[in-house]
Amino acid sequence: MTYVEEVMERVKKFNPGEPEFHQAVQEVLDSVAPAVEAHEEEYRKVKLLERLIEPERSISFQVPWVDDNGDVQINRGYRIQFSSALGPYKGGLRFHPTVNRSIMNFLGFEQIFKNALTGQAIGGAKGGSNFDPKGKSEREIIAFCHSFMTELFKYIGPNEDVPAGDIGVGAREIGYLYGQYKRITNQFEGALTGKGLLYGGSLVRKEATGYGLVYITEEMLKAHGKTIEGATVAVSGSGNVATYTVEKAQQMGAKVVTVSDSNGYIYDPDGINLDVVKEIKELRRGRISEYINAVPTAQYVHGKSVWEDVVCDIALPCASQNELKLEYAEGLVERGCYAVCEGANMPTTREATDFLLEKGILFLPGKASNAGGVAVSALEMSQNSMRKRRSFEDVDSELHEIMKDIWEQVRSAAADYGQPCNYVMGANIAGFRKVVKAMREQGWV
Ligand code: NDP
Ligand code: 2IT
Numbered sequence: 001m002t003y004v005e006e007v008m009e010r011v012k013k014f015n016p017g018e019p020e021f022h023q024a025v026q027e028v029l030d031s032v033a034p035a036v037e038a039h040e041e042e043y044r045k046v047k048l049l050e051r052l053i054e055p056e057r058s059i060s061f062q063v064p065w066v067d068d069n070g071d072v073q074i075n076r077g078y079r080i081q082f083s084s085a086l087g088p089y090k091g092g093l094r095f096h097p098t099v100n101r102s103i104m105n106f107l108g109f110e111q112i113f114k115n116a117l118t119g120q121a122i123g124g125a126k127g128g129s130n131f132d133p134k135g136k137s138e139r140e141i142i143a144f145c146h147s148f149m150t151e152l153f154k155y156i157g158p159n160e161d162v163p164a165g166d167i168g169v170g171a172r173e174i175g176y177l178y179g180q181y182k183r184i185t186n187q188f189e190g191a192l193t194g195k196g197l198l199y200g201g202s203l204v205r206k207e208a209t210g211y212g213l214v215y216i217t218e219e220m221l222k223a224h225g226k227t228i229e230g231a232t233v234a235v236s237g238s239g240n241v242a243t244y245t246v247e248k249a250q251q252m253g254a255k256v257v258t259v260s261d262s263n264g265y266i267y268d269p270d271g272i273n274l275d276v277v278k279e280i281k282e283l284r285r286g287r288i289s290e291y292i293n294a295v296p297t298a299q300y301v302h303g304k305s306v307w308e309d310v311v312c313d314i315a316l317p318c319a320s321q322n323e324l325k326l327e328y329a330e331g332l333v334e335r336g337c338y339a340v341c342e343g344a345n346m347p348t349t350r351e352a353t354d355f356l357l358e359k360g361i362l363f364l365p366g367k368a369s370n371a372g373g374v375a376v377s378a379l380e381m382s383q384n385s386m387r388k389r390r391s392f393e394d395v396d397s398e399l400h401e402i403m404k405d406i407w408e409q410v411r412s413a414a415a416d417y418g419q420p421c422n423y424v425m426g427a428n429i430a431g432f433r434k435v436v437k438a439m440r441e442q443g444w445v
Pocket of ligand 1: 238240263319320321344370371373
């Protein structure tokens, strides 16, 4: 067995029943195998891969809270502090009923390499809870967030671990979490990012993941003699990442024809009206099906994924893991799609990814293409440390530069290993090389 195969066996043995975690590790290990081979003796000796696949610290805790009926509810909270090789642990919090150890481990593991690509000094982490914010009252959300932080505060801090948002956690939840952190610690400091603008949040953080996705998509397209201007783009999801992906794609001249949620999708042949989406999702916290009340010429398709029928040039999956399956990828390619760039984390299954690469579809993996969010989180951390506030234009232009730089790292690492169009390999190797170099320079601790 090769070293990579041995370590994959180990992941499965010590983390049984964690398919998403296995999937994320398998993809990284397959990509970095050639880079590992060249240094196999050294890496085996320092147990490099065994260490990378084991979180430095993994915390799970009870989150009791009282619902509006006066009944006590209980959820499980997590914080997986995966790697501090490059800086304080950094990564989002997800509140969604599907959250379990596998989802947390996969997200925390991916975050190590994504954060490395940003060039910012941030380690990798993830956290969250199986709490379902849907249908909860404002008071219940506050009660949950306060209880969650009452335990989490012990493990975080501006130089230790800095959580942010993810699915089900936006500026509202970060505000409630931050309020409780401040009460318990008596410190007004940058222990969370994605905060409100009045108390230490950064301009552009809200937009960063979506904007960054479109910036790097354009870099990749340019390198292949194409542009997003005039292209028909399909987006899935209608949350934070999807919304600001649509916004930037439209600003850059694309026609975006879809948005979705877990119930169904909207197809608007005239191009998505983003004011309507924001009104439904950000102001009213409604469902995307309501779009057709405001835009009767659009279509709402219930119970189906965007990827089942849409005709597009460019696909930007921005909802959740494994949403873009092989059969959908086959259909997309048949209907003329030539680029897929991931806004969500691991939205494309392994089979679909392999198929798209085989077909020569331009494919950017999430750990490169959605890194703009965490990159601006790091800029928020530095503004908090300096007690400084940067303008929208200033942060946006740095985000743009970071995404161009990520593209360059991904492109050149892929080329270095003789697979010039395999950006999955490029992203994994480029991130891996940085983490390994930092570990070596710190004496492999
Ligand atoms: P939001 O909670 O704002 O939005 C999530 C969207 O995805 C909603 O439209 C939701 O629909 C849909 N969705 C969630 N789970 C599923 C599912 N299992 N099946 C179908 N649709 C689903 O989250 P974000 O926009 O922040 O996150 C979206 C993705 O982007 C996630 O993969 C996240 O990890 C990733 N990401 C987020 C970053 C950030 O800065 N926020 C940064 C980098 C990556 P519904 O309302 O019906 O649940
Ligand atoms: O997946 C991600 O990169 C995020 N959810 C953002 C993490 C962050 O710390 O801003």
